[in-house]
Amino acid sequence: MSNISIEKLDTKTFSRFGSVIQKRNALELRSINQGTTTRYHNISELSLESKNGNSGISIFSGAPRSFPIEIKIMEKHPVASQSFLPIQDYDWLIVVSEEKNELPDLDTLRCFHVNGDTGIxxxxxxxxxxxxxxxxxxxxxxxxxxxxxxxSINLKEYHFKNNETRFINL
Known part of the structure; x- marks a missing residue:
């Protein structure tokens, strides 16, 4: 059984995979709405190619998995980025990897612990x-x-072979 260790999420370590959405990552603060609101400007950039699609906001409702969590699938979105912002203040996990020969490089799998007040x-x-x-x-x-x-235009999946499965344990 091959385990993936859980790392604390930080902006620098995660930067090759995306961005961390927190107020402290704002490039600029702006006072708006007659001084009653602070805008934490440009925290995370999106790439949402819209030639054949639209940018949209959805709600995903996630259900917990039993530990140890079996990691046996990875996905990517070739046409656009994707942002996740938790509605409830519960901690959550993300697993990412680098790419090798257009597939996930399973030797680079990383799991990050994300605080409930943080999006990515x-x-x-x-x-x-x-x-x-x-x-x-x-x-x-x-x-x-x-x-x-x-x-399949914007969703590619890789299903692990039996000997490639990894696990996350608390």
Missing amino acids: TYNQNVWHHPLLVKKKQDFWVIDRINDQEDS
Whole structure:
């Protein structure tokens, strides 16, 4: 059984995979709405190619998995980035990897612990595991939506072979 250790998420370590969405990562603060609101400007950039699709906001409701969590699938979105912003303040996990020969490089799998007050954006074309929550949790998800095209345009999946399965344990 091959385990993936859980790392604390930080902006620098995660930067090759995407961005961390926290107020402290704002490039600029702006006073708006007659001084009653602070805008934490440009925390995370999105790439949402819209030639054949639209940018949209959805809600994903994640259900927890039993530990140890079996990691046996990865996915990526070649056409657009994807942002996850937790609605409830519950900690959650993400698993990412680098790419090798257009597939996830399983030797580079990393698991990050994400605080419940923190969101993330996966860069376009980054291999990641589907949503991993420790308890039932909802997320605002900002991504590219196109219900008229084949889903394989912006969703590539890799299903692990039996000997490739990894596990996350607390």
